[in-house]
Amino acid sequence: MTEPLSILNIGGHPKDAILYAGGTMARHVERGDRVTILSATTGMSHHLQAIDDYRDSGDLPDIDALIAERKQELINAAAELGVTDVRYLGHDDQVVLPNAQMVNDIADVIGEIQPNIIVTHWPYDTVAAHALATQMTLLAIEAASTIRPGSPYAPTGGDTGGESAQLFYHVQLGRTNVLEQLNLRVPNTIIDITSTFLKKSAAMNQFKSQHYGEDSLQQRKLGEAIDGGMSAIHSRVTYAESFIAHNPEVYEFLPLSDYRRNLTNRSPEEQEKSRMQMLLVD
Numbered sequence: 001m002t003e004p005l006s007i008l009n010i011g012g013h014p015k016d017a018i019l020y021a022g023g024t025m026a027r028h029v030e031r032g033d034r035v036t037i038l039s040a041t042t043g044m045s046h047h048l049q050a051i052d053d054y055r056d057s058g059d060l061p062d063i064d065a066l067i068a069e070r071k072q073e074l075i076n077a078a079a080e081l082g083v084t085d086v087r088y089l090g091h092d093d094q095v096v097l098p099n100a101q102m103v104n105d106i107a108d109v110i111g112e113i114q115p116n117i118i119v120t121h122w123p124y125d126t127v128a129a130h131a132l133a134t135q136m137t138l139l140a141i142e143a144a145s146t147i148r149p150g151s152p153y154a155p156t157g158g159d160t161g162g163e164s165a166q167l168f169y170h171v172q173l174g175r176t177n178v179l180e181q182l183n184l185r186v187p188n189t190i191i192d193i194t195s196t197f198l199k200k201s202a203a204m205n206q207f208k209s210q211h212y213g214e215d216s217l218q219q220r221k222l223g224e225a226i227d228g229g230m231s232a233i234h235s236r237v238t239y240a241e242s243f244i245a246h247n248p249e250v251y252e253f254l255p256l257s258d259y260r261r262n263l264t265n266r267s268p269e270e271q272e273k274s275r276m277q278m279l280l281v282d
């Protein structure tokens, strides 16, 4: 096998790195790659359980305890995927502009782990914390390469030389509104997560503050609507996560993955079964 990859998966909120790319991360861990999950913010403004409790009781919650709980949820969820390196930067998620401290914190992690691949949100996502996480990631990539010009990690074909890294954006909509559709979000990279989907389910079930949980209907919806959606169906696999590569990939020849060739070589019956199979059945 080639040298293991270092992958940095960045979410604007604690659960995002797993919701949008958890199955893919589990596959990379199984292959022996090194995965780091980073949440830039505490996600406190999206602590749905706490918001419900406050509405019902009128009692202000213990914020520090809730932040610790959300951090622990992310650590537990990452562990379900086999990811042990979790960076919870702990910034307020009510950010409205890129924040120098957050950029520096992300740049420090990039400098430390030298990722070959970074995964984050689509830059035009209309959830502010998502788009800002991406803007700050792009700034952090620049900062990390400037701070460490000798680094093997270099950003988007910039002038620092060295080996180019790749950046992937999630494809799922942050919200359904007209602004999200103005920039075409067409996936050009699909990862079959059928083999790790149950790990992803177990991971998502750790986010109890988000109304996920053992018997959560949200979990089932995630599997059947998001991961089992059109990208999976068109690829003739059961569950998939979809991405857009920021940089064009470089090859010696026009690419066709061995995986795709194997998928298309299956019998029509096998392909049909893959499309129709659901793992989260009653």
Ligand SMILES: [Zn+2]
Pocket: 012, 013, 016, 127, 130
């Ligand atoms: Zn989010």
